[in-house]
Amino acid sequence: MDVTSDYRGESKLNLKCAKIQTSPKRLKTYFLLREVDVLKFIKNKSCWGFQQLTEEESTKLERFVALSVQCSGAHAASVSLIRNSTVLYRNGYGHGSPPIDKNTTFCIGGLTKLFTAVLLSKLIDARNSSINFDTPIQQILGDDFLLSDKYRSKHVTLRDILNQKTGISNMEAISQMNSIKTEDMMGRLMYAPETFKFREKIYKSNPLFLIVQKIIEILGGKSYEKLLKEHILEPLGMTGTTFLHTLHSGRRNLAMPTMNKKGERYTVPVEAMRGFKLTKAANGICSNAHDMSTWINMHLMKGVSHETTRTNIRSEILNEINRTGINRINDAFNLVKNTFLNPAILVSLGRYGYGTKWESGLYRGLEMRTHSGSIPGYESMMSILPDQKVGVFLTMTGIGGSKATVIKSLFNMFVLDLLLGKPARIDYTNVCLMLDDLVAHLERQSYQSRPNFKPRIWKGENDQKDFRKDIYASVYKNRMFGDVTVSYNRTTDKLFLTYGKTGLFELNRTSTKDMFLLQALKGLPYYISNADGYQGVLYGYLYFNRTSSNNSTAQDIISVTIPDFDPQVHPTFRKTLKPINMLERYGPNYLNSYKAMKGHFILLLVCVLISIALINPS
Known part of the structure; x- marks a missing residue:
């Protein structure tokens, strides 16, 4: 095979890669006579792109990707492989x-x-700012910036937010149902x-990245989107990278987000994800194999x-970002016990720390940095072995939950072995079996960790004879x-x-008093809650709270608790909100800040009154 390389390191093949021939008979032989129709996953590619892989590596990758995509139920995928800082392969699969x-x-x-962490670092560096990752945010935004407690x-x-160790909840329902405007969110934190x-x-607490976004915009004097393009995307030539909240379903060359319900595939309109504009600095970027x-x-x-070949970002900036920020384990024994003793797949892969947006770990004893991404209908993973100059990117549509977690990890390990020239423990002969076994294991663990409770829908039992639905109708805050x-x-x-711009649920009565099953009728909750792996788990039920269990009037219903709006905290919405003693909660600084705000307001009011008097002297 005659291969030549251009100056960018992306090879030119003297043979037309469209001539690659793969017959169903050969595929059955490749996959040990497993009867799968994988042709539909490969025939749409104009070029396989194996120009700098050896013929043996190309064959291994071809077999593995086609079968793993088929077994996992993925609809489309895109891949980039890098070795010795040279792009070996970048292409897509699927429908x-x-x-x-x-x-x-x-x-x-x-x-x-x-991307957000690098942009922030670059802006700080460019302005020789006194701000750094360890500067308290109140010193940047002032005493008006408040979280849940004084300390x-x-x-x-900034490092606490980037390393995701603030302890603040993720509050996913807010962005999924577009319930709060971006400009209102800071005041609610x-x-x-x-x-x-x-x-x-x-x-994970994605809403807190709004704070990072605000500081970026203060430093750069422009919107987050413009600054990212100006300082990161355009200098690197990443012209195909854009933002989720700007996409529309008719966009050319967009892999639409898809999910599966009982094996049947359905598409999620990208318009249903407009609420993620709120968390765009955490999960709002869309890209492709070329740019990644x-x-x-x-x-x-x-x-x-x-x-x-120009320096776009100083190495000192990347060193700061790569620094491990927090350990995942308490001691070295746990690292050995959980990672290297009795490994599930005979290859050592462990993550021992979390840096500024990288997870640090080891693969076959080599330093590894990795990160995974998940948003409804899309799954992604990126890994690098910095000392070996090896990198991998994978993104998919069509799967989620445990299955996505497993297939991303299996693909990651297979490709790292391929690029390192190591004998693979996972290949096309066992990937489907490994996928099934590990998914079953994860789902058993997940099931065991869930509360031992499942509401039973009411089917006309004799209890609750005086049941009235109208007493629950109200606005809860x-x-x-x-x-x-x-x-x-x-x-x-x-x-x-109803909740936010897109949340609409029907409440179905259960056999438990004041408890209802939630049935999503539209918006992103509808698409997510119907997907395989999420049915009966996400947006499952809610319950109303009374002053007394013996009373049955509307006045006795005081609040409603919706666990799946935030599974960690089970938020409660009340008819009447109790006042909060802000001085007791935040101390004298809050009082000083309040007085300052009050003074500014009074001064503004006086100015307005004087202006009116000057305009109308009579």
Whole structure:
């Protein structure tokens, strides 16, 4: 095979790669006579792109990807492989019109956070600012910035948010149902519920990236989107990278988000995900295999653009981002016990720390940095072995939950072995079996960790004879999450709950008093709650709270608790909100801040009155 390379490191093949021939008979031989129709996953590619892989590596990758995509139920996928800082391969698989290729757009979810961290670092560096990752945020935004308690408000830093150790909840329902405007969110963070103690554990809190976004915009003087394009995307030539909240379903070359219900595939309109604009600095970027290979190479080459050979980001900035911020384990024994003793797949892969948007770990004893992204309908993973100059990017549509977690990890290990020239423990002969076994294991663990409770739908039992649905109808309030409205339709005798711009649920009575099953009727909750792996788990039920269990009037219903709006904290919405003693909660600083705000307001009011008097002297 005659291969030549251009100056960018992406090979030119003297043979037309469209001539690659793969017959069903050969595929059955490849896959040990497993009867699967994999041709539909490969025939749409204009070029396989194996130009700098050996023929043996190409065959292994061809077999593995085709079968793993089929077994996992993925609808489309896009891949980039890098070795010795040279792009070996970047292309797409699966169904699409036009065909999926290296320029097809996929949304990358949490991989966005690394872009945000690099942008923040670059702006701080460019302005020789006194701000750094360890500067308390109150010193940047002032005493008006408040979280759930005085200590956390005073001490939380940019590093705490980037390392996800604030202990604040993720509050996913807010972005999924587009319930709070971006401009209102900052003022509500003082009511954000606590999941863990400050700096106790790593726990995702995407809404807090709004704080990072605000500081980026203060430093750069422009919007987050413009600054990311100006400082990161355009200098690297990443012209195909964009933002989720700007997409529309008719966009050319977009891999639409898809999910499965009982094996049947359905599409999620990207318009249903407009609420993720709120968390765009955490999970709002969409990209492609071409651009992501450029992004990975920049990290492998310590800030140098492989496209232009110019330094785009100083290596000191990347070193700061790569620094491990918090350990996942308490001692070395747990690392050995949980990672290297009795490994499930005979290859050592462990993650021992979390840096500024990288997870640090080891693969076959080699330093590894990795991060995974997940957003409804899309799954992504990016890994690098910095000392070996090896990088991998994978993004998919069509699967989620445990299955996505497993297939991303299996693909990651297979490709790292391939690029390292190591004998693979996972290949096309066992990937499907391994997938099934590990998914079953994860789902058993998940099931065991869930509360031993499942509401039973009411089927006309003799209890609750005096049951009335109308007593539940009201507006219920929560300082952080906003309002939910429960309404009663007398014509149909049905209860409904609305939340945000897109949340609409029917409430179905159960055999437990004051408890109802939630049935999503539209918006993102509808698409998610019907997907395989989420049915009966996400948006499952709610319950109303009374002053007394013996009373049955509307006045006795005081609140409603909706566990799946935030599974860690089970938010409660009340008819009447109790006042909060802010001075007791935050101390004298809050009082001083309040007085200052009050003084500014009075001064503004006086100015307005004087202006009116001057305009109308009579």
